Amino acid sequence: MTLPRTNTFSGLSLILDRLAERRDELDWVAEQAADVDARYILLDSLGETYLLPGRDALRWLSAEERKLLADTPASFLGHAQDRPHFLLTVDDADLALELETQLGAIRLSLREAGLLLPADEAGLFAYAKGLAHWQRETRFCAYCGSPLQLVSSGHRAQCTNTVCGRMHFPRTDAAIIVIVEHEGACLLGRQAGWPPGRYSTLAGFIEPGESLEDAVRREVAEESGVIVGEVHYHSSQPWPMPASLMVGFTAKAIDPTIRLRDRELEDARWFTPEQIVDGLRHGSFGVPSKLSVSYQLLASWLRLRANLELDALIP
Structure with a gap:
């Protein structure tokens, strides 16, 4: 399905099932990540993503290419077009630059790419960017100051202090x-x-x-x-x-x-x-x-x- 071009980044629910109820099923999420049809959107530390030069399309990583960042945890975004979709972030600036060459891609911000991409890919980029920003900014517990650990496939962060144990959720x-x-x-x-x-x-x-x-x-x-x-x-x-x-x-x-x-x-x-x-x-x-x-x-x-x-x- 092609999304209508109304408000940019809107209408994602027409093509994406976030499957939020399954984010805590670790074995199931691992199966999705190993699916040969799985694909990964990659964001750098500035929230920019990779596009195919001259194609106005996201440069998705395949399940095989995901091995380039094997030590980087992936966040499950949901199913779109019967394929599992995940988010990967790369904070190392040198590695982010190296990946441009390896992937034959260019990096653009959401503002730059928003009107170039098809509506569904623009919406997925916005979703991934919002989640990645929250993950990057939410590192310590607001109640006790202890480090947080991402859980629920990257959609929640739990305080590692067992006395506190507070759960933190993405905010808008x-x-x-x-x-x-x-x-x-x-x-x-x-x-x-x-x-x-x-x-x-x-x-x-x-x-x-x-x-x-x-x-x-x-x-x-x-x-x-x-x-x-x-x-x-x-x-x-x-x-x-x-x-x-x-x-x-x-x-x-x-x-x-x-x-x-x-x-x-x-x-x-x-x-x-x-x-x-x-x-x-x-x-x-x-x-x-x-x-x-x-x-x-x-x-x-x-x-x-x-x-x-x-x-x-x-x-």
Whole structure:
């Protein structure tokens, strides 16, 4: 099955069975790893992976090639296309470089590869990168400081202190991202370090004890001064850069007055579809990366409000 290209990295459940209930069955996992059809995605210490040059495809390691890293534990990702999939990480920079030559591959980051790869491979890369980041960052127990040991095929980490024995699980930082509208215009902002003319939807992290809808209202007010009323869910996107989940919303302003408060944004403006079209035509307006749910929020809004396709508008 080929995944639809909606939000990048999304839709993985259509082709992947994570088989989470079997991660603790060591003999079964070992059988999967020895399967001749097993394949392994390899990530270096920066979270970059290996691609086939000029092919826009992952350079998977076969079960036989897995012997190149025989001493490296593998994390079970699940079954896709009736094949077991695993993650391998290589922290040694010299070895990572050597493997490029051995595998006839190049290394790219998730940002670089996200739109080059087929949707299923982009999603698997994102999954592997998020898991590898958590493994690399979660080395010691947050309760007693003792070293942790990866268990459950790499999806849990257990404290080695028998008195403590706490279990640690992968964490995801939830963030909202929203396109706000008012009287036929949408609210977009820009940060100072962005390329000239680029604007994007507003976003921010969820705070403790806060609903997603309340986070939308707070973040929009904090960043732009605009007061939001109605909030509706749009879609979500895994964003393991390094460990986020972007939850997309649409919202309506009840007070559209822009008052930049904390200077997180260099500028914020209301844009009509006509202004966006003119800005794209003259090069004075830049859209967010197609990799992001922000792009999809803007594209969806333009389609709904003006029957315009953002892809067709970009030169």
